[in-house]
Amino acid sequence: MYLTAYEEEMYDGEYGEAVEKSMKILVALGDIYGAERMVEISSAQISGVSYKTIGDAGLEYLEELSKDPSARVKVQSSLNPAGMDLDNWRELGFSREFADRQSRIIDAYMRMDVMNTCTCTPYLIGNIPTRGSHVAWSESSAVIYANSILGARTNREGGPSALAAAICGRTPAYGYHLDENRIANILVKVEDSLEGYEYGVLGYYVGKIVGDGVPSFRFRGQPSGDEFKSLGAALASSGAVALYYVEGLNPAVECEFEDRISVDSASLEDSMDELSTTNDKPDLICVGCPHCSLGEIRLLARYLRHRRLSCDFWVCTSHALKVAADRMGYSDLIVGSGGVMVSDTCMVVSPIEDLGFDVVGVDSAKAANYIPSMCGLDVVFDDWKNLVRL
Numbered sequence: 001m002y003l004t005a006y007e008e009e010m011y012d013g014e015y016g017e018a019v020e021k022s023m024k025i026l027v028a029l030g031d032i033y034g035a036e037r038m039v040e041i042s043s044a045q046i047s048g049v050s051y052k053t054i055g056d057a058g059l060e061y062l063e064e065l066s067k068d069p070s071a072r073v074k075v076q077s078s079l080n081p082a083g084m085d086l087d088n089w090r091e092l093g094f095s096r097e098f099a100d101r102q103s104r105i106i107d108a109y110m111r112m113d114v115m116n117t118c119t120c121t122p123y124l125i126g127n128i129p130t131r132g133s134h135v136a137w138s139e140s141s142a143v144i145y146a147n148s149i150l151g152a153r154t155n156r157e158g159g160p161s162a163l164a165a166a167i168c169g170r171t172p173a174y175g176y177h178l179d180e181n182r183i184a185n186i187l188v189k190v191e192d193s194l195e196g197y198e199y200g201v202l203g204y205y206v207g208k209i210v211g212d213g214v215p216s217f218r219f220r221g222q223p224s225g226d227e228f229k230s231l232g233a234a235l236a237s238s239g240a241v242a243l244y245y246v247e248g249l250n251p252a253v254e255c256e257f258e259d260r261i262s263v264d265s266a267s268l269e270d271s272m273d274e275l276s277t278t279n280d281k282p283d284l285i286c287v288g289c290p291h292c293s294l295g296e297i298r299l300l301a302r303y304l305r306h307r308r309l310s311c312d313f314w315v316c317t318s319h320a321l322k323v324a325a326d327r328m329g330y331s332d333l334i335v336g337s338g339g340v341m342v343s344d345t346c347m348v349v350s351p352i353e354d355l356g357f358d359v360v361g362v363d364s365a366k367a368a369n370y371i372p373s374m375c376g377l378d379v380v381f382d383d384w385k386n387l388v389r390l
């Protein structure tokens with residue numbers, strides 16, 4: 001592939017070992033996917049943060065890499081959720097051993113100047129790529145949000161390739177960076193008006209049909225940003241979708257529809273049932289997959305203000321939005337009803353299986369899809385208001 005003089009110098013090790021190693025990863029990826037050149041990126045979102053998911057091998061790789069002074073990111077780079085709340089891990093019951101290793105991972109990233117914002121919704125707290133800009137993001141729910149709602153361009157990176165891109169400020173130009181791979185190829189007509197968590201069910205259903213295709217949605221009403229967050233997360237987890245369009249919002253510049261499908265509430269019923277693995281009552285309810293927006297926290301707080309929860313209840317969000325919720329008094333209302341504000345982590349990447357829970361209630365199709373395999377626990381999937389009433 002073609003490299004500029006500067007990129008070649010990075011490749012030849014003139015800027016240090018970590019830069020050289022990172023450039024070699026990017027060139028190898030570019031060669032595999034037929035990239036002809038690199039593009040400059042404006043930001044990175046780096047997954048592979050939880051000690052639960054990357055283990056000792058990941059920890060050692062990051063510590064080793066971060067010792068090299070050339071391992072410093074060139075663009076704004078933010079971290080995906082970690083395996084614990086970085087401040088309140090003791091109160092939530094995480095072990096000291098887990099916490100020590102998790103902190104070493106965060107420290108290694110911080111040495112490389114990656115921001116320890118620890119959220120899968122970086123676009124809610126300031127890592128907001130502009131329309132048309134190239135980025136290297138590796139959280140599938142954030143990738144699809146960036147490509148679809150923000151109009152930026154990113155492939156579904158892995159943690160190591162997003163980090164390599166951040167260290168070089170470049171990513172190979174293939175896949176969703178190129179116009180020809182951003183053509184809508186399946187029309188999805190949504191016949192009924194949906195609400196809240198139903199957008200996750202829709203994403204789960206459509207993702208299984210379209211795989212890595214590019215759907216274009218025709219909705220009856222206009223979903224909210226939070227609903228797009230749920231829709232995209234589910235599309236990216238049951239399928240490998242990285243980009244979708246919405247008629248009237250971000251219509252596809254080009255469409256080559258190979259298929260057209262219609263979806264109504266009845267077609268979603270089976271998916272709705274599939275997402276629960278038990279009829280038992282949850283002993284933990286978790287919302288915030290992807291991490292809650294401040295608007296979602298506000299609605300939870302208003303609903304819970306005069307209620308008492310009958311089981312543990314986690315509201316997962318970023319540290320930044322938890323601070324905002326504290327100042328608004330939302331956190332007090334949630335805590336007052338028996339809930340907990342959990343920042344930096346979530347029900348999938350934290351070791352909830354070691355905290356004595358058996359059945360987790362979630363309103364996120366993505367979380368319902370992942371908890372049985374990633375935590376080995378049973379799941380009840382429903383609207384959060386129904387879960388709270390159970």
Ligand SMILES: C[C@@](O)(CCOP(=O)(O)O)CC(=O)O
Pocket residue numbers: 046047048049050053054080081120138139140141159237348349370
């Ligand atoms: C499941 C997921 O949201 C979080 C776990 O990933 P990681 O621990 O950040 O590698 C990753 C993804 O969907 O890209």
Ligand code: SF4
Pocket residue numbers: 080081120141233288289290291316345346347348349366367370
């Ligand atoms: S599993 Fe959900 S909450 Fe956890 S990091 Fe992924 S998108 Fe975010």
